[in-house]
Structure formats: structure tokens, C-alpha cells
Amino acid sequence: MNIFVLTGAGISAESGLGTFRERGGLWSRFDPARLATPEAFAADAEEVHAFYNLRRQGVRAAAPNAAHRALARLQKELAGRGGRLFLCTQNVDDLHERGGAAAVMHMHGEILRARCLACTAATPWAEDLSVATPCPSCGRAGGMRPDVVWFGEVPLHLDAIEAGLAESDLFVAIGTSGAVYPAAGFVARARRLGLPTHEINLDPSDTADAFHTAAYGPATETVPAWVEGVLAGPRPRQGA
Template identity: 50%
Template sequence: MRFQRLVILTGAGISAESGIPTFRDPGGLWERYSLEEVATPEGFRRNPRLVHEFYNARRRDLLRVRPNPAHRALAELERRFPGEVLLVTQNVDDLHERAGSKRVLHIHGELLKVRCEACGGIFREEGEVFPETPCPACGKTGGLRPHVVWFGEEPFYLPEVYEALLSCDLFVAIGTSGTVWPAAGFVEVARRAGAHCVEINLKPAENAHLFQEHRYGPASREVPKWVEEILREGR
């Protein structure tokens, strides 16, 4: 079967093999940190220094790791596939871009960016940020926050994502838990629109029953295999 329009959703599982900890798995970030303290607008208002310190540490960790074969395979797919490929990621890391992917929508934001709540400016940031750090544009202090989507906030780019889901003929979810909404519902939208839906995961997700095809194993092994098959069929 030849496909023309692909939408690929990636989650924490694709970056775990690069050394980035997941949130919900045993030993994940939510076992070590309270999400109410570091991943909500209320937590940020209560203790902005704690939140900045949490994201400063995550930023340092991200800059130490590299893309793995799964990231590189998806970048190769984008380069060589004769149709359209849209990569939608729940991950706030930049490993897809470092691997070479160009068309990426970060629906949960980006760790290497900060946003000013005073002027709305968005800036790349690889270093440390504190409550007293001034905005590069307006100069206000106390207004910078991580450019990530916290619990209770709406993900970015949803209109673009839903438009792509309604027109795609292949939807693939890689390394997702199937528990985080609205991303967990993307497969239903794509399937109702007639797309073939594939799950590539270490183990079945909570919404695995909604996919017509399943491939289980490490992303660094399964994603390159799947990409090669798709490229072979598209020739």
C-alpha cells in the first residue's frame, strides 16, 4: 500500500534511548518531583525560582545527549519520502531537529526556549534563567517562563494538527503512552478520516486497541525498520 500524507506523533519513548528520562515510567520525573510544584502555572506563581531551577537542570541534561537511530530515521523519511510528512511531537527536546527533521510541531513547547509573559516574545535559551533574568526584548524582570505547556494549559498548534489528521492516509504513534490528552485522541481522528494507524512502542499503549497495526520493541530498532519499509513501498 502506498501512502501520500503521513502524520507521525512521537512521545517520550523515542527520546528515552537517548538518555532523556520519561515522566510516568518507574524512576521517571514524576517520582522525583511534584508536578504541582514544577509543571503548573500555580506552582510557577508560588515559587518561580524552584521552577526555573528544575528547567535549568533539564536544559543542561538535554544539551548532553544526542539523537538516536529513531530520530535519524524519521529525518531520513522526511528527506526521501515522495509525499507529505508532518512530525508532531509531545517532547520538549530538540532531538528531532538535531537529527535533521524540518517540519516539526512541538505541541507541548520547547525546552530550549523561554517566553516573556510581559511582551509575549519567545527566545532561544540554552543557559540558565532565574526570576531576576531580564527579557531580551522588553527588559522586564520576573516575566520569563519556560516555553513549555504545563498541566491545565492548552497545547500549541492544535488547529494545524487536526487539519493534517483529517487529510492524512497514514498515522503513526511512536513511543507514546496513550494517556495524555488531546494527543491520545489523535488516532481516533485519523482513523475516522480513513487513515491506516500504526503503533510503534516498547509495549502497548493505553489506546493500543485503536490502531490497526502494532510493532513492539525499542524505538531505535523498530523505527528504522519501519521507515525503510515505507521508503521501499514509496519508490
Template identity: 55%
Template structure:
């Protein structure tokens, strides 16, 4: 793989599931016993903000109980040792990539440990509960919400992602269902732009046929093996 100079890696819930973080698609549309429509949409937040704020407070606090796994650490090693350009685009809102050592991470769906003020549009680090309506550190309005992208909202930094896809020699999808757009369309975009495409997933995704190669198994096993191939090739 010595010809590979630019890698874009998309990660999804499957890479964090091995660390103990639940994925809503594993339980028939339930996400930690809540309907996705109730806790991950603007309409759900408007209808019952206490439910949504409490749900994300719980998820934020739960991050302290989980640790990065071998897949996170392997991608951090790749980032450090790979001589070309690399960007990790994650659909996950956890901080396990960063805690695993990666720095070039783009959170297209936002971050649990970030707050968004609906009054002044401040975005910034946040590690405390929101249910008690704390004031915004900038404008003091008590109108904070989790800085995460809910269903029906536009993912972050799409222009940067598409620039990276245009320059990529290799696109790798890890632990994704292939069902949530626009991320599910990245493989087709990358392939049509001339990149090689590789899927590392527990099972074939809905868009598996778009990949040049698909490998099935736990991310904690597949990702370190693949990183060894890239760095040793």
C-alpha cells in the first residue's frame, strides 16, 4: 500500500460498541430504552426538553465508565505513524477516538461533551449536566442544548469532508450500518472519485456492494490487523 497517500476513515457506532456504548439500531429503534424520535430529533426536544436533556446528561456521564478499545488505539497509531494525510470522520458523539490518542478527528454529528446555546449560538466544551438549565457562559441565557446533530438536522463540516474525499486514495468505513445519510453515501462518492474503498464491519452493511473489499469481524480485531498492513506495506 505504498501508493496510498491520503486516507479518509469513516467510523460509526460499531467501533464504540465494543467499549460498551449502546447503538440504537440494535434494539428495533430503541436507544437505551427510549424511542429515537423522542430523544434524537428537534421535535422530541421541543415536546419534552427535560426528557432529552436528562437523556444526554446520562450519556455524557456514562462516558467516564467506558474506555477506548483496540480499534481506537490502532487508528491513533496509524495517525501517528502514517507518512501521508489522514482524516477520521466519525458519526459517533463520544470522545473515545481522542482518548485513544487520535487528534485528526472530525465529529460530523457533534459531541456529547459540547454545548450549543440556542440564544447566541455559542458552541463550546461542556461536561456538566444541562437538565437544571445552567446559564450559557457567553450570554447567560438558560438555553443550552447538547451540541449533537439530531435526525433532520444538517451534519457538521460537510464541505471539509467532501474536500477530503476528493483527495483520498483510500476510503475506509469502520463499524457503520450504511443506512444513515449523508455518511452512507461517502463510499459511492469516494469510489466515483477514484479512491479504493474498504469496509471493516461486524457484518456486511447496507452499502457493502459499493466497496472494493469488505471484511467482517469485530473492529477490535480487524482494525489493528489492517493498520499493521498499511504501516508494514
């Protein structure tokens, strides 16, 4: 079986990383137009760096939870059975990787990476950034930015994501709001491809009606239970 899993902020919430659109979430306390756009960075890079430095510190302090570890287990065991888990995340944290997953498709980039606007080189980056930070590749300062997708920018890996959907037997969205496109449209694309669709979330998402089935509750409970169910299902016969 090939499974496509899309994860959002809800899977990392129980690791202490706040979601964006919940009451008290990041965008209720910070204006995305002032902090998460190329225009904001051009107007006040220091303010943008201060916000992302805080977020980077939060990611470093967080630890993967049972939901991250369950998906890593599913990825490994499906591969052992000749299948695949295509793990696509809207999250910029590295908790899937630290939870044991491999080949994670970060469609919104990675906060623990930095990219130079001058030479476009990207590099792992766990420390703070500022306008004085020189690029390790070209040596220029002032152009190092978080390697994340800001509002108004095109998400990454869309061709690979489309191929992953087309090669899957099941689409599952975990911890997503269903409010951010193009990710919110993946369930409609999966249905056009004839795939069964399943939502796992704390509460119904904005696109909940588009899913065939759903399970609601904390990710650390619902995701491991779902993984157990998948792995307990019938295995393909050898040579089939």
C-alpha cells in the first residue's frame, strides 16, 4: 500500500509548538503581513529576524511526540512490505525527522535552514540570524533569510507532491486547518484521482466535508491508533 500523508501544525501542537489559526495562535498575536512576506523582510529585516529567531528557538526546544514517532514507524514498516509512505508537511519544524521519519517533503520550507538572497545558497542553520550574518557561501551580509515559504511565495516540491498523490492508494490529512492553499486542495485532488480520504484532527477542518472518513482527538492518541489499524490490516500475499 502507498499512503500519502499531509501534516499541519496540529501534529506538532502537543510538542509545544503553537498552531497559527487557533484562538491565541501565532497569527492572532502577530501580523503575518508584517512578518511573513518578502515585502516585510525588505522593509524591516531585523523585525522579521527577531520573530523567526524566537520560532527557531522554540523548534530547537521542542521534542517529537507520539504522533511523529507513529508516522516514522508506519513509513518504515510500509517500506518493509513493499509500499511507501509519502510524508508531506506544511510544518517548517524538523520534528518528523527527529521522530525517525526519512524523506520528508517540506512544502513550506524548513526553519532550521537559511537561504542567501544574493547567491541563493541554502544551508542548515540552527542559530539566530541578523542583517549582519554573512552567507557561508558568498560571504555577503544582509541577505540571509529563513529558508521558509512566505505569503505570496510558491510552495516547494509541487511536482513531486502531485506525483506522490498520483501513485498513492490513500490520502490522509493530519492536524491541518484546511485553510491554506494549495495544501487545502489536496483532498479534492485525491478524490478526483479516486482515492479514499481520511482526516485526523483535533476538530473538523475547513475541508472536513471533503473527506470520506475522519477521527478527531489529540494527535498523540489518534495518529498512533490509526497507524496500528493500518499495520494490523491484511498484508499483500508474497508474489502478488
